Amino acid sequence: MARRIGIKDVAAAAGVSVTTVSYILNRVEGKRASAETRQRVWQVAEELGYKLNNLARGLRTQRSQTIGFIGDEIATTPNSGRIILGAQDAAAAQGMVLLLVNTGGDEELERRSIEMLLQRQVDGVLYAAMYHRVVELPESLRSTPTVLLDARCEDPAVPFVVPDEVQGGHTAVRELIEHGHRRIGMTIGVDDIPALQGRIEGYRRALEEAGIRYDPSLVAAEKAVRIGTPAGDADAGYRAARRLLIMEERPTGLFCFNDRMAAGAYRAAAELGLSIPGDLSVVGFDNQELVSETLYPALSTVQLPHYEMGARAVTQLLALTGTPDSPPGPVTQEMLHCPLVARASVTSPPRL
Amino acid sequence: MARRIGIKDVAAAAGVSVTTVSYILNRVEGKRASAETRQRVWQVAEELGYKLNNLARGLRTQRSQTIGFIGDEIATTPNSGRIILGAQDAAAAQGMVLLLVNTGGDEELERRSIEMLLQRQVDGVLYAAMYHRVVELPESLRSTPTVLLDARCEDPAVPFVVPDEVQGGHTAVRELIEHGHRRIGMTIGVDDIPALQGRIEGYRRALEEAGIRYDPSLVAAEKAVRIGTPAGDADAGYRAARRLLIMEERPTGLFCFNDRMAAGAYRAAAELGLSIPGDLSVVGFDNQELVSETLYPALSTVQLPHYEMGARAVTQLLALTGTPDSPPGPVTQEMLHCPLVARASVTSPPRL
DNA sequence: CACGGTTGGTGAAACGATTGGCCAACCCGG
């Protein structure tokens, strides 16, 4: 196989020095070259099929044009793929590429993974912990620009991007209220994650705004048996919804902590002979299309802006480290808007 | 910030040459060093917190310890995350890391993406096209070891790993037959992808084996309206299933092309007052847990071995390029077994 | 014609590792 051709081959073929070639190919400002030379170099480079060697450049410039993405459970939650996608797109737009590692939540593995990233001189790191958790930043990342994804950290110096759970919960419940519902239940699991607190807060605020008294008996918590699995959530959602629906004065609207729990609510409703949305309106959270779209009628839900989160995180990171165009900026912490995705599971409450 | 410390710092601190440090740290065979020196170097490296610079090493050795992963629709299909995960795990086990790019199916973007990978001197490439399609390998990848993932290629010189769709279809239908079903329908979409042909083939073989005549009227094809979306598939699955279930002599078992279509079948059954699995047994394909587990009763289905595919692809790639331990091997093309995931949607047919 | 300013470059030292070739010192038998 023919040796890969480098900058010096181009220089030789064009009859100039490598310095000149480098200047021209990189469009370095302030360095002059005649239009003719410039033209010739480009052409020769093209003809020879010159490809930059990023390892060599990185060695010299101390920037690898590479971003490390470290996730504790890549793809365990399906939508996390969208985070990666968003990050990758934003990175690619700046000529950067994502270096992916996964830790499966294992400390030791995480250490090794981070090491592999640092060894490769990543320009920065995206540290993604699914489910909007509170985490602490591994020591080894202290010295590299890092932004947290779907997670936050005690230390205020660490930038992050998370979904605005409160606004999301508020939006979900508002959708019910606007359709005329006054008696609105909520079904939740029992894990104490920030996401849960936020969504409950949103629920309460929306009620309050509408002048509806908050009734604790309308929020039903059930523990998932097989925790974290779709089946576990759906089952917990079923039990929680059932409890609410057999109440004396049952709610006409239901806000479910997530789409999986909403699936359980559908089952509970069906079992009790309640039709959706005729007898019961339901709104979920997450917009996992595999659930929200395959349910019938399709589930109205609030979307977790995964793609945007990935994209914003990269943008933040790049702002942090500075790009050729712009200087390094300040640490930012961002909460992203969660839009409503209205489908067919919400309508006016039945007249009594 | 203190300059990162390099091999020469270690050498200086240990009072030896960089050559010696390199030999020791890399455990180069055939190069001798006294036990004492060895010990000292390790210790000094540890104390100073020496970290290898992979860019520099890669520049010298012409291996970046990096694998490019290029997908046309990363994470569009949720389980594709599992492919990446499998690949990442297998790579990490060999000290390699995945460089991720996505093309969104755009030719131009693909070209640029591949370029970015090659620029970074990846040791090999995983080219993943979701949905087991037939693709042709981009010209620019010809000169780099590449293995196809969930895709195949006309050229027999290109290694690939795909699921064994025929076996999968066979397994699905066998599950029904073993429970006593003789009248088994199949619901499919209309896209002509290899996956479809394979699964149909598996269906026919299983019937044949059991001495059941193949009846074309029992395979119902419906075109998805919003193609590719879960809602589209579910809807097509609903229509197809409905057609079969209102037949004079309706099937007692249903093999659905995928889990989304199975979700549609559930709806059709419910609408017609048929209970699952009492009146109708259903088996899906893909094992998208978000669907198969949130359906009620939980869906028996055949699993696409995404994780293993990713892992095997990396193994193949590494075999192809050769590792320190083993020499480069031959091109291999692999079909992976699709196991049955039995849940609650299959039982014996109702007695008539 | 001497001089300062521009134009259009060039040379060579990094960056941080790997590795082929060389070599001094020691040991041991004869």
Place this chain on the structure above:
DNA sequence: CCGGGTTGGCCAATCGTTTCACCAACCGTG
């Protein structure tokens, strides 16, 4: 004391870029 093998280790080139520092030639001007 010589010769040859082994031990333990070092020199310097190299990988492909970037970039600092320098410079020859030319041009217009006073």
